[in-house]
Amino acid sequence: MASSSKQKWLFACVTLLTIFITGACGIDIFLEWNVAIDSTIKPVSVDQPVITINGMFPGPLINSTTNDFVHVNVFNNLDEPLLFTWNGIQQRLNSWQDGVSGTNCPILPGTNWTYVFQVKDQIGSYSYFPSINFQKAGGGFGPIRVNNRIVIAVPFPKPEAEFDLLIGDWFSNDYKETRIIMDTSLTADDAVPDVMLMNGKGPHGHQMSKTYESFTVTKGKTYRFRISNVGSVFSFNFRIQNHKMVLVETEGSYTNQITLDSLDVHVGQSYSVLVTADQDDADYYMVASPKWFNTYDSSSLVGVGVLHYSNSNSQVSGPLPSGPDPFDVEFSMNQAKSVRWNLTTGAARPNPQGTFNVTNVTLSQNFLLQGSKGEINGKRRYVVNNVSYLTVDTPLKLADQFVNGSGVYQLDWFPTNSVNTEAEYGVSVSTGIHKGWIELVFINKLDVIDCWHLDGFGFHVVGFGNGDWTPESRTTYNLFDPVVRSTVQVYPGGWTAVYAFLDNPGMWNLRSQSLKNWYLGQELYIRVHNDDPNPAKERPPPGNLLLCGIFGDSDAPGSEPAPASWTGL
Structure with missing residues (x-):
């Protein structure tokens, strides 16, 4: 090989190696968030406090790539403590950044704190x-994208553009007023939301709406919609008039690509669908x-929002497209069972997901x-195995680190396979075997859809069923290609089974994603x-x-004094 050719060949190899190493190591993303109350936004044309980030509602996009380190410096300008959680981001070996009451002290009013997570x-x-x-319920939510490194193929052609679509139910009053209702009322169905928002905007054509959400597309092009349910109460069915959707991803997993007329999205869940603008120029x-x-x-x-074709000269009109019976x-369970893992595509690494x-x-x-x-001591609560989680002043992770x-809390007193005869309070902490597989069976005795989420891990969703779960129910599991996701729905009077591989040391929150249920105790x-002192164990506390x-003068948020006879110590 000639000298010049060798030099070119070596330069090309070094360039490719540099690209690969740089992509594998990730970069640092620095964000500064000022969290405040704004009463001028009026998403439903009424005066109400809305929690904004840098003046935005919803909050800004966190646009990252696999392996990036995200630094979020949060300035709390509210009049009460604040924490953020990163819904579905697993934070390998680092539950110190999880941002829930069991892992973090709150960011007090007038102060700031920086999260750092990968x-x-x-x-x-x-x-x-x-x-x-x-x-x-007052805002403060926003989208996160984790993009692929350039060395990892995506199992569909690059879309013309990507849109973040945050949809959720919304209360038209002050979230603090709703919170008081949650704390004091004993009736089952208090505080029903008033409106469904799309990216913080009310329904098209409704008297409550100042504006509505609209996306502009070009005929013949394909677009990726990243849809998240950021609401508090309701699952929803999403559809676009005269258009099909191709499901491609959910919460970090590429799915088998199925074509849908409509899609059920449950509280806390996120999906990606491809939509091709293949209809006449119209809205x-x-x-x-x-x-x-x-x-x-x-x-x-x-x-209600609008898909607007760039050459359209007409406005939407007529009846809304109908969906399935709510x-x-x-219908919903069969659709959930059809959401399968794509075993042939690569994920964050070159090897297939099916590995x-x-x-x-x-x-x-x-x-x-x-x-x-x-009901406990005259208060309405939500319970897991008849235990309602009681938030205490000291985050569990702090206590675990410094005083064992x-x-x-007392480890493993919580009944993981039985139901207490009477409802009671407790600080529910259970052992998860490091690098062991756990089967979690969620049983829903409520008369509405519930959703469960485990921070730090993905669920392999192996089964859904009606009625009671029994060991024989395992014969119905899909163990071949169950999708992996961070939030899973449980239908009224039914059960959902998931597997999780507990390879991520830490103190991890397992909760209902229904805000009312979570706020009133449905969590553990x-x-x-991992006792092994090698470097692969959980990271030490941040600086x-x-x-x-018990470690400082300030109390943790949302806590209440423990009754003298409460279980858990």
């Missing part, structure tokens, strides 16, 4: 939101209608978790501990660690 092995669509004090309705709710007398709870569990299958795994643990309502939990924590509870 988006690793999770190409996909997610969201963030405030995690305490019922603040999610078309985008609709999100709540599940398990009759909207005949609440038309504002049908979210009470049709069979990580669950066909022959050996289960180390099994938790049966029943979600229901209860002593005086804050799983402690995954900017906040102290509170």
Whole structure:
């Protein structure tokens, strides 16, 4: 080989190696967020406080690439403590950045704190939101994208553009007023939301709306919509008039590509769909209608936006496109079962997603978790196995790190496979076996759809069913290509089964994504501990660690004094 040719060849190799290493290591993304109240936004034309980030509602996009480190310096300009959680971002070896009451002290009013987390092995669509004090009902939520490195192929052609579409139910009053109702009322169905928003905007054509959401497309082009349910209460069915959707991704997993007329999106979930502008130049309705709710007398709870063709000279008109019966569990469950993992495509690494299958795994643990309502000391609460989680002043993670939990929680008293005879408070912390497979069976004794989420891990969604779960139900599981996602729905009177590989040491929150249920106690924590002192164990506390509870003068948010006889110590 000639000298010049060798030099060119070496230069090309070094360039490719540099690209690969740079992409593999990721970059640092620095963000500064000023979180404040704005009463001028009026998403439903009424005066109400809206939580904004840098003046934006919804908040700004976190646009990242696999392996990037994200630094978010949060300035709390509210009049109460604040935390953010990164819904579905697994934060490998780093539950210190999880941003829930069991892991972090709050960011007090007038102060700031910087989160630092890595988006690793999770190409996909997610969201963030405030995690305490019922603040999610007041805003503060926004989208997260984790993009692929250039060395990782995407299993569909590059779309013309990508759109983030945050859809969720919304209360027209002050979120603090709604919080008071949650704290004091004993009736089952208090505080029904008033409207369905799309990217913070009300329904097209409704008297409550100042404006509506619209996306401009060009005929013949294909677009990616990243749809997230950022609401508090309702699952919804999403559809676009006269257009099909091709499902391609959910919460970091590429799915088998199925064509849909409509898509059910449950609280806390995110999906990516491809939409091709293959109709006549016109405007078309985008609709999100709540599940398990009759909207005949609440038309504002049908979210309506517009898909606008760039050469359109007409406005949308006529009836909205109809969707499935909102009470049709069979339709929704069958669609959920059809959402399968694409075993042939690469994920964050070159090897196929199917490399990580669950066909022959050996289960180390099994938790049966029943979600229901209860009453404790005259207060309405939500419970797991008849235990309602009680937030204490000291974050569990702090207590775990410095006093081995002593005086804050007692490990493994919570009943993971049985239901207490009477509802009670407790600081529920259970052991998760490090690098073991756990089977979680969520049982829904409520009369509405519930959703469950585990921070730090992905769920392999292996089964759905009606009625009671029994060991024989395992014969119905899909162990070949169950999709992996961070939030899963459980239908009324039914069950959902998932597997999770507990390879991520930390103190991790397992909760209902229904804000009311979560706020009133439907949660617990799983402690995954690794005694091995090698560098692969969980990262040490960050240098900017906040102290509170028994370690400082300030209290954790949203806590209440423990009754003298409460279980958990």
